[in-house]
Amino acid sequence: MANDTMTKEEYLNKAKELGAAEKPKELQDTDFFTVAKERRSVRQYDASYEMDEKDIREILEAAILAPSSSNLQPWRFLVIQDQAAKETLLPIAYNQQQAVDASIVIAVLGDKIAYKQADRIYGEIAKKGNMPEEMKNTYVNSILENYGNFPEERRSRIAAIDGGLTSMQLMLAAKAKGFDTVPMGGFDEAKFVETFNIPENLEPVMLIALGKGAKAGFEKTRLPLDDVLQWNAYEK
Numbered sequence: 001m002a003n004d005t006m007t008k009e010e011y012l013n014k015a016k017e018l019g020a021a022e023k024p025k026e027l028q029d030t031d032f033f034t035v036a037k038e039r040r041s042v043r044q045y046d047a048s049y050e051m052d053e054k055d056i057r058e059i060l061e062a063a064i065l066a067p068s069s070s071n072l073q074p075w076r077f078l079v080i081q082d083q084a085a086k087e088t089l090l091p092i093a094y095n096q097q098q099a100v101d102a103s104i105v106i107a108v109l110g111d112k113i114a115y116k117q118a119d120r121i122y123g124e125i126a127k128k129g130n131m132p133e134e135m136k137n138t139y140v141n142s143i144l145e146n147y148g149n150f151p152e153e154r155r156s157r158i159a160a161i162d163g164g165l166t167s168m169q170l171m172l173a174a175k176a177k178g179f180d181t182v183p184m185g186g187f188d189e190a191k192f193v194e195t196f197n198i199p200e201n202l203e204p205v206m207l208i209a210l211g212k213g214a215k216a217g218f219e220k221t222r223l224p225l226d227d228v229l230q231w232n233a234y235e236k
Ligand SMILES: Cc1cc2nc3c(=O)[nH]c(=O)nc-3n(C[C@H](O)[C@H](O)[C@H](O)COP(=O)(O)O)c2cc1C
Pocket: 012, 015, 039, 040, 041, 042, 043, 096, 182, 183, 184, 185, 186, 187, 206, 217, 218, 220
C-alpha cells in the first residue's frame, strides 16, 4: 500500500476542497431531529457576513443551558470577532481558512477551578427555594472539599467533558438559528494560549467557527448504529 500521508495543515485544509458544492440547507423546520440531522461541519463561509451581537448572545444563552458536573458550568467563551484577531488566529489554526472567513470564532474554554463558584451557584438555587439553606451549605462544602482535592488532570477532564457538551449545544443552536459551524481541534494549543493571553486556570476545549456558510459540508457518513451499540454489558 502506498504510504501517502499529508502534513497536519494539508490534511486540515483538504476537506474544504471536497464536500457539496451547494450552499448549506436553510431550515424551515427547526424540530430537534431535523437540526441534528442537518448540522454539518461547514468550512467555507461568507466572509462579508457580520453577525449581530444579539444572535451571538442568543446562541450562547442556549449553549449554557447544557448540563455540567455538579452544575459548576466550567465553560468560558472567548469570542474572536475582530478581523485582526482572526488573522492572528489563522496560522495558529494551521491556516484553516474558516478561522478568518467565518463571522466569529468562539474559543470554548474549560475552567479548572470552576468549583470555586459553588457558593454562588448553590446560593442562587437556595434563594429560589429549590434547596434548603443547610443543604446548600453541605453541598458547597462537599464540592469545595472534593473538587478542591482532585488532581488537576481530573478537573481538566471534567472541564473538557462539560466543554464538549456546551459546544454541541452551541452548534445545534446556531444551526436552528440559520447559521453554520465547524468545531476545530486543529490548532496549536500552546501558541493559542500564549497569543490570546488565556489565564492559567482556563484551557482550550475547542474552537468553533460560526457564520453564514457559503458551501455545504460533507453529507453525513456514520458507522451503522449496530456497530457502535452494545446492550447491558460487553462480553468477556
Ligand atoms: C473535537 C473536534 C475537532 C475537530 N477539528 C476539526 C478541525 O480542526 N478542522 C476541521 O475542518 N474539522 C474539524 N472537526 C470536524 C469533523 O471533521 C467533523 O465533525 C466530522 O467529519 C463529521 O462531520 P459533520 O460534523 O459534518 O457531521 C472536528 C470535530 C471535532 C468534534
